[in-house]
Amino acid sequence: MNGHGPSRLHRRLAARLGGVLTALAGASIVAVATFPGVITGSAAGIPDVGSAGVFELDGNVNQDTATPPQYDWSCVFNTPSGHAGCPPSANPANTATTPTLLGSVFQADSDNPDPTYFSSNGAGVKDVNDISAWGCGSLNNPLNKDDILNAYGAAFLAQGNAANGKAGHELLYLAQERDSNHGDSFAGFWIMHNQHACSNGTFTHPTHDPGDLLVVSNYTNGGSSSTIQLYAWDTSVANNLRLLASGFTCGATSPPSGLVHPEDICGIANPSSFTEPWAPNLSLDSNQFVEAGIDITALIDQGVFPVSSDPNASCFNDFLAETRSSQETTATLKDFTTGxxxxxxxxKVTTQQTSGSVTSPGLTVERGATVSDQATLGAPLSGTPAGTVTYNLYSSSDCKSGLAYSNTQTLSGGTVPPSAGFDTSGLTPGTTYEWQAVYSGDIGLGGHNFPAMSACGDEPLNVLDAYIKIAPLTATNPVGHQHVFQVTAAVLPSGTTLTSAAISTNVSPSAGLSQNDTTCGSPTISGNTATCTITIDSNTVTTYTANAAATLVADGVTMHRSTNSSVIGSGSHGRGGSGPATKNYVDAFITITPQNADNEVGHQHVFTVTFTALPGNATPVSFGAISASVSPTSGLTTSTSSCGSPTVNGNVETCTLTINSSTAGTYTANASGAVTIGGASLSRTTAPDGSAAGPGGSGPATKHYVDACITISPNGINPVGRSHTFNILVQAIPGGATPVSFGAITPNVTPTPGTESTTCGSPTISSTSAGPTASCTVTVDNRPRRRPRSPWAR
Incomplete structure (x- = not known):
């Protein structure tokens, strides 16, 4: 049987647990490493890592300390499931009472042939050699004392109730089962940064990383004596292994001298047999099981571990349990199992965002709303996490480009603060933005939480915008012409469905309006847009201002927009919207002056034509030529006009029409013109009666050319001494002229007659069929005068 006990084959054939890594969580971790090299002993004695109240280093796998409950291997691997006496399994754990399980590994290695056994790779298979020298493969029937049955490990963070000053410390516990307790042997563990797996006879990642840890326990005298050491891979020292700490049996009252930090490393073998609780429930004799504990934090605090610039130096990812032929580190390696x-x-980083009173992973908000993001760190967690969380908002769906916002917050007491409020005014409707929270990790701060980030796509942010506008913004109409304002309110982006819209309107001033109607009480909604109209008319020259306000609802977001919130509604008009619209009602009038005048024939007369645009400050104003005419044309000796090139001064255009006549008669003058005011065209004329001349305009102007004649009769020859009467007659032309006013008639007789009398000082006014006349007489006599008598005559 090659040294194996009678139950060896049975155990080999039994189904075993496969290598499992369980990355559990909760709390903060500082460093890592270890495994025991121990002997039998008692758990009572000097305060060490075995009496910290976290994990039972008592030489068995069963939890058997009632108060306070501590972990043991049966608790770590929950075997049998749900058995009583283990600490609570909450994650994160209660930091006041329960240690936090950071990670664990269980590697079964009892199969035969043994699939994981060291072999030479041409350069020696020793701990002092780099991994490139290690070979690996399977082996039939390995020696019992070198054969690993199971190996396992667990790392904890001690909490507030830990003893011996271990609160807050990271504690590493390791265990190994071997197939026999006979002879000298060795049990060891490599705790390495990178994973090294056997593949085609060699190990992947064939080099050690600086700081890889080796924990060794040497069994001598059949396992009755033991020492335990902790080494770090360091190529600057002999044999590449730097001794960091050494210990003895956990709880030993009188450990041997020369140990290095024995309070921080110890081990213990099983003093009596026990049956393991996991299938196939092997029975282990004394000294077939060994377990050890190491206080990683204490060793770090004491400067035992070499300082590394690598922030991941205290994070390990590989567990390799091994045996070798003898206790020297230069001895040949035998069995191994790795996991x-x-x-x-x-x-795990989860996030949700908040705007106002709404909190949700995904949000749709009005552009300009303030949004903050909140990250939460969840299991698995190591201790009280520290570090920072950076909140990034991207415009790209893959969270790789288009950074729109970034804000970093520092954790306090393990709590992640929310991001600073972000003003969404600069975001674009129609673009789905993605939040991603990036946790820095706290390994560089002495913790054991890797950097992590929330999943891109878990927290979309969309912004909606809206606008309201009135068209046309500025327009000019002649008075009496109806005008229609078109009101449009819309939400953006264009693909959004407008759920509801309420639009109100205001037109001011209201005075002068002959019409003010609107359809905005029931706007027409189509897609993302609501439309309605305002119809006005006015008979007075006035500028009217139209405003509108809307309340729009889309995707659960209510938005308020107004063309002028100081007049109606609330909110701005929005991008793409407009301010108030103005409607200018304009007019014009034309006059000819003087309206009525009389001229003596042969005397020139000037008509002045004035064309005025209203209101006086209207702009722009564009006048055309004025058309002026006189009728009849017969009898006119002069008829000239400047109206082809009138004079324009602001909103007034003027020209003249000059006539003269040699015959008595009445002439009628008319004028017409056209003007464009702010785009509105108006025509005005005096003809035929002034009704189309505009307010303040005039009708045609008339010019009366008049004449008169005077006659004196009869001619005659009278004897001297006989009187003669002249009849003088003055007649106004034309005969129908009115009013006519005659003055005195002044006769003149030459040479001076002897006697003269006249009625011309008060002529007789008469109305005849030929027209009004004035008549008088002058009576003369030419009797010789008596010669005066000389005073000397007698």
Whole structure:
């Protein structure tokens, strides 16, 4: 049987547990390493890692300390399932009472042939050699004392109730079962940074990393004597192994001298037989089982571990249990089993965002709302996590580009603060933004939490926007012409469905409006848009201002928009929206002056045409030529006009029409013109009666050319001394002219007659069929005058 006991074959054939790594969690971890090299002993004695109240180093796998409950291997691997007496399994654990299990590994190795056995790779299979020298393969019937049945390990963070000053310390516990307790042997553990698995006769990753840890326990005298050492891989020292600590039996009252930090490393073998609780429930004789504990934190605090610039130096990922032929580190390696054992954990990062009173992993908000993100670190956790969380918001769906926002917060007491509030004004509707929270990890701070991040896509953020506008924004209408404002309110992006829309309107001033109607009480909704109209009309020259406000609901988000919130509603008009719309009602009038005038024939007359745009400050104003005419044209000796090139001064256009006539008659002048005011075209004319001349305009102008004639009769020859009467007649032309006012008639007789009398000082006014007349007489006589008598005559 090659040294194996009678039950060896039975045990070999029994089904065994496969190598399992369970990355459990909770709390903070500082460093890693270890396994025992021990002998039998008692758990009572000097305070050491075995009496910390965290894990039972008592030479068996069963939990058998009632108060306070401690871990043992049966608790770590929950075998049998749910058995009483183990500490609570909450994760994170209660930091006041319960140690935190950081990680564990169980490797079964009882099969025959043994699938994992060292073999030469041409350079020697020793602990002092680098892994590239190690070969591996299977072996039939290995020696019992070198054959590993099971190997396992666990790392804990001691909490507030730990004894011997171990609170807050990281404690590493290791155990190995061998097939026989006869003869000298060796049990060891490599705790390495990278995983090294046997593949095609060699190990993957064929080099040690600086700081890889080797824990060895040497069995001599059949296992009755034991020592335990902790080494670190260091190529700067002889044999590449630097001794860090050495210990003895856990709880020994008088450990041998020369040990290095014995309070921080100890081991113990089983003093009596026991049956393991996991299948196939092997019975182990005394000294077939050995377990050890190491206080990693204490050794770090004492400067035992070499300082490394690598922040991951205290994180280990590989567990390799081994035996060798003798206790020297240069001895040939025999059996091994390996599995993954990570002391550092990858926390789960979950996030949710908040805006206002709404908190959810995914949010849709109005653009401009303030949003904050909140990350939570969840199991697995190592201790009280430290470090930072950076909140990044990306515009790309893969969280790799388009960084829109970044904010870093520092953890306090393990709590992750939310991000600072983020103003979403700069985000684009239609783009789905993704939050991702990046945890820095705390390994560089002495913790054992790897960097981690939330899953991209778990926390989308969408923004909606809205606008309201009125069109046309500015328009000009002639008075009396109806105008329609088009009101449009919409949510963005365009693919959004508008759930509801309420639109209100305001037109001011209300005075002067002859119409003010709206359909906005029941707007038309189509897709993302609501539309309605405001219809107004006015007969007065006035500028009207139209405003509108909307309350829009889409995707559960209510948005308020207004063209002018100081007048109606609330909110801005939004991007793509407009301010108030204005409607200018304009007018114009044309006049000819003077309206009525009389001129003596042969005297020139000037008509002035004035064309005025209303209101006086209207702009822009564009006048055309004025068309001026006089009728009839017969009898006119002059008819000229400047209206082809009128004079424009602001909102007033003027020109003149000049006429003259040699005959009496009445002439009628008319004028018409066109003007464009702010895009509105207006035409005004004096013809035919001024009704189309505009407010303040005039009708046609008339010019009366008049004349008169005077006659004196009769001619005659009278004897001297006989009087003669002249009849003088003055007649106004035309005969129908009115009013006519005659003045005095002044006769003149030359040479001076002897006598003269006249009625012309008060002529007779008459109305005849030919028209009004004034008549008078002048009577003259030419009797010789008597010569005056000389005073000397007698």
């Amino acid at each position: 993954r054992f990570s002391f550092c954990v990858n926390p």
